[in-house]
Amino acid sequence: MNEPMLLAGTGETPMHETLAAGENFNFAYLDERTKRMIRRAILKAIAIPGYQVPFGSREMPLPYGWGTGGIQVTASVIGPLDVFKVIDQGADDTVNAINIRRFFERTTGVKITTHTSQATLIQTRHRIPEDPLTEGQVLVYQVPVPEPMQRLEPREAETRILHSLAEYGLMHVKLYEDIAKHGHIASTYDYPVMVNNRYIMSPSPIPKFDNPKMHLNPALQLFGAGREKRIYAVPPYTTVENLGFEDYPFEIQSWNVPCEICGATDTFLDEVITDDAGTRLHMCSDSNHCEARQNAGGVAP
Amino acid sequence: MYVAVKGGETAILNSYRLLDERRRGDATLAELSVGQIQQQLRLAVDRVMTEGSVYDPELAALSIKQAAGDLVEAIFLLRAYRTTLPRLGTSVPLDTARMQVQRRVSATFKDMPGGQLLGATYDYTQRLLDFTLLAQADCDHHDLAEGQARVPAMQAQEPMPRVVDMLNQEGLIEQAPVPAGDPAPMDLTREPLRFPADRATRLQNLARSDEGFLLAMAYSTQRGYSYTHPFVGEIRVGHVSLEIAPEELGFAISIGDMELTECEMVNQFAGNKNEPPQFTRGYGLAFGHSERKAMSMSLVDRALRVDEFGDAVQSPAQMQEFVLSHSDSLEASGFVQHLKLPHYVDFQAELDLVRKMRFSAQQMPSPANLESKP
Numbered sequence: 001m002n003e004p005m006l007l008a009g010t011g012e013t014p015m016h017e018t019l020a021a022g023e024n025f026n027f028a029y030l031d032e033r034t035k036r037m038i039r040r041a042i043l044k045a046i047a048i049p050g051y052q053v054p055f056g057s058r059e060m061p062l063p064y065g066w067g068t069g070g071i072q073v074t075a076s077v078i079g080p081l082d083v084f085k086v087i088d089q090g091a092d093d094t095v096n097a098i099n100i101r102r103f104f105e106r107t108t109g110v111k112i113t114t115h116t117s118q119a120t121l122i123q124t125r126h127r128i129p130e131d132p133l134t135e136g137q138v139l140v141y142q143v144p145v146p147e148p149m150q151r152l153e154p155r156e157a158e159t160r161i162l163h164s165l166a167e168y169g170l171m172h173v174k175l176y177e178d179i180a181k182h183g184h185i186a187s188t189y190d191y192p193v194m195v196n197n198r199y200i201m202s203p204s205p206i207p208k209f210d211n212p213k214m215h216l217n218p219a220l221q222l223f224g225a226g227r228e229k230r231i232y233a234v235p236p237y238t239t240v241e242n243l244g245f246e247d248y249p250f251e252i253q254s255w256n257v258p259c260e261i262c263g264a265t266d267t268f269l270d271e272v273i274t275d276d277a278g279t280r281l282h283m284c285s286d287s288n289h290c291e292a293r294q295n296a297g298g299v300a301p
Numbered sequence: 302m303y304v305a306v307k308g309g310e311t312a313i314l315n316s317y318r319l320l321d322e323r324r325r326g327d328a329t330l331a332e333l334s335v336g337q338i339q340q341q342l343r344l345a346v347d348r349v350m351t352e353g354s355v356y357d358p359e360l361a362a363l364s365i366k367q368a369a370g371d372l373v374e375a376i377f378l379l380r381a382y383r384t385t386l387p388r389l390g391t392s393v394p395l396d397t398a399r400m401q402v403q404r405r406v407s408a409t410f411k412d413m414p415g416g417q418l419l420g421a422t423y424d425y426t427q428r429l430l431d432f433t434l435l436a437q438a439d440c441d442h443h444d445l446a447e448g449q450a451r452v453p454a455m456q457a458q459e460p461m462p463r464v465v466d467m468l469n470q471e472g473l474i475e476q477a478p479v480p481a482g483d484p485a486p487m488d489l490t491r492e493p494l495r496f497p498a499d500r501a502t503r504l505q506n507l508a509r510s511d512e513g514f515l516l517a518m519a520y521s522t523q524r525g526y527s528y529t530h531p532f533v534g535e536i537r538v539g540h541v542s543l544e545i546a547p548e549e550l551g552f553a554i555s556i557g558d559m560e561l562t563e564c565e566m567v568n569q570f571a572g573n574k575n576e577p578p579q580f581t582r583g584y585g586l587a588f589g590h591s592e593r594k595a596m597s598m599s600l601v602d603r604a605l606r607v608d609e610f611g612d613a614v615q616s617p618a619q620m621q622e623f624v625l626s627h628s629d630s631l632e633a634s635g636f637v638q639h640l641k642l643p644h645y646v647d648f649q650a651e652l653d654l655v656r657k658m659r660f661s662a663q664q665m666p667s668p669a670n671l672e673s674k675p
Binding site for chain 2: 088
């Protein structure tokens with residue numbers, strides 16, 4: 001692993017202790033001591049892929065459950081030369097994405113983009129962009145529930161022991177019971193993964209459609225859970241396997257219609273109700289990807 | 302045809318404007334001042350300071366005004382402000398025996414040195430709506446007979462020993478000595494909560510926790526979910542001097558007074574192999590006048606000490622992870638309300654799953670068939 005190089009995307013952008021113009025806050029809101037504490041947690045998370053590192057999560061001016069973990073991770077790694085993108089459900093223009101983007105515009109003044117390829121730092125909720133990420137990019141996930149086994153064993157003291165012993169029978173039995181009851185694994189998002197052959201990890205509530213993108217991804221993937229006070233990471237080119245069985249292998253969702261805006265057949269589609277009769281329209285959830293395809297001459301509606 | 306969901310930024314800015322208008326209400330009525338809130342809604346101010354973990358009545362009043370009276374939102378504003386404050390020093394432990402007491406009640410002794418003092422309390426008001434408050438803005442002491450004077454100002458009091466300390470003299474109550482080396486407590490606003498949490502950490506969590514949640518937890522212990530045989534040893538409300546001891550000075554100096562409510566709950570304990578029968582203690586402390594909070598806290602504190610007394614953990618109020626992980630109003634409010642955020646992607650995935658499951662259920666209506674591969 002090339003840990004020292006992992007933060008290269010932001011390493012080019014030295015973390016100056018500058019004040020954003022006209023505001024009484026430090027660059028990226030958090031004070032430098034707090035950022036240092038969070039960076040230490042991030043470095044530990046990178047060194048132990050998939051392991052949940054407890055950290056002294058701060059009370060942010062945005063509510064818990066709305067991205068405070070991702071915001072703190074972003075605030076700790078962002079530098080003045082970064083180009084920043086925020087998506088929620090794949091889109092740059094949903095209100096929560098806008099709100100978080102405004103927060104960093106106010107507190108850092110960094111360059112903002114909606115183009116996945118131009119961003120050095122992307123904060124996301126519930127999606128991985130359709131365009132492949134590249135070396136040097138950092139993807140920050142907002143995580144509501146970092147513990148993949150929380151719904152099976154709510155006591156954190158217990159789940160920590162299970163992780164330390166790599167005792168994951170609980171999770172495998174749950175998946176098996178799904179198959180016994182439903183004939184298939186009944187998880188469609190937040191589908192558990194095994195990272196670096198060691199830790200079972202929650203990929204955050206991304207659709208399982210996105211899970212394969214995590215595997216051997218050249219970008220650094222950081223996960224922040226503010227309310228639960230945990231940070232974890234998938235360093236570049238790390239194996240991320242989806243849990244499954246030989247006779248019931250992992251499968252991703254597929255649609256029998258293309259995106260009705262850009263014609264894509266290989267993207268995650270949202271269903272939109274367009275009239276009182278319940279007529280449905282399918283369109284890409286990744287707004288930037290869809291727009292780029294339209295501009296490049298994809299199918300017009 | 303489909304109209305994309307755009308214009309979120311304009312919507313947010315318009316929402317700010319509407320919020321300001323709604324908060325101000327009818328502009329023909331005088332605007333509420335922060336000073337009025339601080340003076341006349343003092344119990345709301347006390348709750349916001351307690352759960353906001355900042356002793357600053359003016360800022361608490363400001364946050365109540367800004368939040369249009371939504372106390373959980375006010376606590377949020379105060380906490381978000383607090384998070385940026387530097388830590389300048391650590392105070393000397395408060396000595397509540399030296400509290401200038403405005404109210405002091407014990408349910409265990411009819412009288413004791415220092416006496417009982419009813420003070421300002423809603424306890425013995427008969428809860429009848431007072432329409433004179435509606436009719437006139439300044440109804441001063443309406444229920445006092447002519448000639449009855451205002452309550453005289455308090456004289457400075459001698460130190461008043463706590464009731465539990467008197468029980469100590471007979472050895473009937475457990476001692477709470479300062480642990481060896483007097484270790485600094487952890488700061489929950491700087492360190493993540495880890496389990497099992499020690500008592501100092503638990504008390505810190507309970508002091509910040511939502512009053513309603515704590516009240517319900519405390520109530521559950523009275524209804525059989527880990528009954529602790531509680532008696533109010535003492536509740537005292539009053540001002541305590543806050544002192545710091547700067548290293549360069551070498552002695553403590555007072556930096557001001559703070560109003561506190563302290564509750565010592567005394568609980569019967571039958572004893573076990575290691576401990577003789579005695580009374581045990583639960584502790585509650587809150588900023589300002591917050592008796593419901595302090596009492597609930599002391600009941601839950603005692604319930605959470607289950608392992609010290611060798612009892613089995615059976616009820617929610619005894620479960621550290623259950624109580625401490627769900628007690629914070631901001632964590633709870635944020636996560637419950639985050640369900641308002643878009644979940645299109647997850648819902649889309651679930652739509653497909655439910656369709657798939659319905660399809661296979663229709664194909665194979667018998668449950669026995671469902672067991673086999675579809």
